[in-house]
Amino acid sequence: MLVSTKWLKEYVNTNDLSAEVLADKITRSGIEVDGIETLASDVSGLIVGEVVHCEKHPEADKLNICQVNIGDSTNQIVCGAPNVAAGQKVIVAVPGAILPGGMKIEKATLRGEESHGMICSLQEIGVDSKLVSKAYTDGIYVLPSDAKPGADVKEVLGLDDTILELGLTPNRADAMSMLGVAYEVGAILQEDVRYPEITYTESETSAESALELQVEAMDANPLYIAKVIKNVTIADSPIWLQQRLMAAGVRPHNNVVDVTNYVLMELGQPLHAFDYDRLKTNKIVVRKAKEGESIVTLDKQTRPLGPHQLVITNGVEPVAVAGVMGGANSEVHAGTTTIVLESAYFAPSSVRQTSKDHNLRSDASSRFEKGVDPNRVALAAERAAKLIADIAGGEVLSGSVVFDQLDKSEKEVVVSTSYINKRLGMNISASEMSAILTRLQFEHTLEDELLTIKAPTRRQDIQIQEDIMEEIARIYGYDQIPLTLPVGESLPGGLSAYQTKRRLVRNYLEGAGMFEAITYSLTSEALVHKYALEKAKTTKLLMPMSEERSVLRQSLVAHLLEVASYNVARQNDSVALFETSSVFLGNETSDQPYEEEHVAIVATGKWVDHQWQGEQKQVDFYVLKGIVEGLMVKLGLSTYVTYEKGTMDGLHPGRTAIVKLAEITVGYIAALHPKEQKSLDLKETYVAELNLEKLLLFPVKELVYKQVAKFPSxxxxxxxxxxxxxxxxxxxxxxxxxxxxxxxxxxxxxxxxxxxxxxxxxxxxxxxxxxxxxxxxxxxxxxxxxxxxxxxxxxxxxxxxxx
CATH class of the missing domain: 3.30.70.380 (Ferrodoxin-fold anticodon-binding domain)
Structure with a gap:
């Protein structure tokens, strides 16, 4: 969510706090501010200019010579924009101005004509191209006719603003609007929230006389409100409206569409405008799609519809995918004179499923699927009607066409203050808790330390006692929670004996010159038993992402060999890797496999390569065996370990040693079989895998030191x-x-x-x-x-x- 600090001030007093201080306070209260951006911070020297005269450059077909009034003088500027014309108010970068990237504007001569400055597009002054209205993507930006030559462009375009980027968690859908953020800031700063003005004059003609509404899918659409607005004039939005949309990351289109997007960002309620004449039937029918139906959406994509998907129709054909995107067949266009304004509550599950089916997410769907405030549906319709009347000259028909079976009651939560303090480990007084709830504008009563709260419908994340606890804790201040140590005979912490030994294993192998790898725990059925110390029942996934990742592994070596092969294929010829992780051994008595920790080693290429001394040594069996023997010494197991010749599938029959701990097989050290090396495009490669769990849990006698012998041997x-x-x-x-x-x-x-x-x-x-x-x-x-x-x-x- 992008929040304009200038826009925010219209709803709540921010006490003239700097953006950095405000961001810190918001973050401390539980909503993280991911970034702060000051618009046009690296731009200077931009003023409003009026093109007094414009003529073709005599030496260049694509250049124009413009005489531009910049307030205190008239400058000649050579401009290559195709849409420049006399009478326009434009953005001028005068000589000495700085544009994004440190570009400095200077006097220049273009094809023999002097140019004292530059007429700029929005992109050239740092506005993201995806936010520029399509009418101005290929040329200069034309300012409103009432802009005064010589005025600061930053003030005219609202670029003297700072944007906060909020990293919202899914439960905080209430903060996906300017008013929602205002409530949050108001609670933090103990300030009241101001609602936008919604008064306008209605026509004597009623909306119900012009439009018929029928809702068939009542579970998916329990509330639908439609307003009819006549005599609108489709044009560009005022500059203030365009700037606010761009600050919120939304591209301006036209005044009607921009108003619906503006109200979406302001109140968090998605709206949609239909061309009334394109509906043809003067009817809105909300139903589930029929088998075989499809719709061309506003993005010009043909989308097949399923019978579980909610659509808005004219009684004959779909004109919108409910809560996701409108249809091209009812789109507001330059010739539109009458619109139907839709404001509705669509079931979150319905919108989420439809959005997923079409792989289509919009600003509207992201809010519907999290749940909008049912008490703002009508408010948003009225707010948009007022703005369209003001901006597009619309005549709003009286009343609305409404279908309403939605429960808009507030959720009641009862919790005691002692319960809250016990869970938080704090000692907040009942009066302080009540004050915090008042700041949050949660209606509540306090009787005998029992709080009865009516959670406002804008906060649909407030459902249980713990939600109230969280609200009180974050507004009171997480940093105010006292730091205490646990009380007991001994303080917890530290590593267990097993964890200490495991860390010792990793440190030893790293010290031996190997790199630790982390590979998938999932493998294929073809590899699951390959190189396994113990072959057990296979544990299969119910919904695997691929055949190569369909079962839980029983050996670490197979995936380490894949990593070695990947590195060798990229000219990293000498590879020494290890991994400590789990294998999963299924059993007949349980669906859950037994998880056992192993350590595996793979080495290939040179073990020693001292180019200056001309010394090189290839990895061989005894290098790996020496590493394993050293590990046994570190773990105090050397006197219990023996090595025997063995054979295993995929390993060299003459260079395979079985590692035994007190006569129990715990691993192997081996050369990879030549056929396996060839299949993986590896040269001579050596592997080892040990049952780390058995090694670390083996009872070792306490180490006893003896004096150096005084007598000869x-x-x-x-x-x-x-x-x-x-x-x-x-x-x-x-x-x-x-x-x-x-x-x-x-x-x-x-x-x-x-x-x-x-x-x-x-x-x-x-x-x-x-x-x-x-x-x-x-x-x-x-x-x-x-x-x-x-x-x-x-x-x-x-x-x-x-x-």
Missing amino acids: ITRDIALVVDQDVSAGKLQTIITKTGGELLKSVHVFDLYEGDKMEAGKKSLAFSLTYGNDTRTLTDEEVVAVHETVLEKLKEEANAELRG
Whole structure:
């Protein structure tokens, strides 16, 4: 909603507050002011000029030489506008004037003729082209004949104004009008609201003698008022009316249409004017559309109508889509002399559905679908009739043609002051609450701390006790609500242990050089089980937006691969991404899936790329495994985690490791299968997915620090010959379990599979460190344990010491 501060002052005293201060007060009361615009703030040097003489330029067919009276002198100005003519009052930018964008007007010579200034169009002085009347879109703007040469154009055109842009929430439909905003400002500033004048002289002929009204769809149209106005003269609106419409973001058309738009912006009640003669039948029938009917609306579009859509007809054919847009067959035009002025209450649901069906939203439909004030329907008709009589010289027939079955009673809300204070956590006195309701112009009574409020029909958002609480709180001042801390044994706040660990996971992966991604939770049925740690029942959406987003995902990797492919296709060859989010596992006993948090990693391209040192390293399996191992160390799980060779669809059969936590599978690390890489246009790519929930909830022993050992350790290196299918992890597990308390560490440092090995065999070398925290070990103790380890390796893995 765009609000002219000059226009607003006609309805409420703003106490000469600056636009910035007024905007701050409105925002603090609950309606946010999104912007403040001072019209023509970057323009200067514009005055009214009168074209005294105009002739063709002798050296240019499209130029005219004009002699322009600017008050204290007559300037020669060369103008290229096609509509410039002698006798016009025009906008003149004199030498030294500044136009939008910092353009400075100077004396110039055009095809040998001097030009002392510029005759301007509205667009050239900063008015948005979509707000300029169609008559002046391709030329200069002609000012009213009573404009005085030399006068300031800003004052003549009302450009000395400031516009507030209100960001209204759907419940505040009352503020979609100047009068509604005036009520709001009046409550804030404790000022009365002034209604516009509505007195005019009626004809002796009655409207009912000229027009017949019949409403068939009474539920959708419980109130319809029509006024008949004769002898109107269609012309341009006065400059003040055009300026106010443009300030409100509405393009001027002609005086009759402009009045209906003006009253819409002033009172919030949509109106429509029909050409009486084009109706042909002297009848208005409001009904639902018939099957197969259509209408050409004012935007020249042919729109098929459905049987649930409300239309205004002449008894034969539709002449308007009720509450949305009029028809071209009854449009007011230059030859119109008699009009039918419509003011009605259309059911919000009916207008909303029709507007949606036609994908057509208008200023009228946006107000009807939120609910207009039923007590302003007649008021708006009378206000528009007065303005048309004044501006277009119309003769208003006496009375109105009315169908009325609308309940216009006010909603009653009863609430106690103690209830309000308890919910707000405040201590507002009953008298203060009553004063606030008076400022809001809510009729009410106060008895024994019980407020009985009759909410005015303009405020259709006031329905329940909480609505009254909100009104009192916002006018009293949200910033007046006391700041208090909760009372209890301990103050709430902080992260839970689970949240702390989850944040640690994200920080660690970011520190490892990866970027966090956020992908859709919805996927396709083809991808839902791909790369999933656990395949479960699929959870389908009842109304999916597309086949690609029709089910809830069970793996994070599939979408991360799509992100990697998207980046690589745009020359970002090295990609390292992670995501922590939920997967959704369906079950047979409930329609609701189980939501489980996972973490996934995708990496492709270079992991190290130091161009200056000439050092490069491609991502490989061990880079990803190292990241996962580091994460386990961060979470204190390294002693519980093991890695086993595995296979999964879509992953490389020889480079896939299953991650186990205390013998429970919690994830995998793998290279992507070459076929999958090819389908996604990726080079060598590595992925990992872990059940984050199981990792973070796993009970970890409290970390205990020990002093650095005072006694020396003893290291033994062994090279074991084993079958090709025996993994290093299996051997390391045997060594760890057998070594007991004396074995402090063990790690692989060599793998040999050369031609000196027997076919089907390989050599794995381990380094074992023995030690004791309280004394120095003897060789006999180490040999005894070491021999036991070797025997166990031979027994469980058929491992032989390499000769």
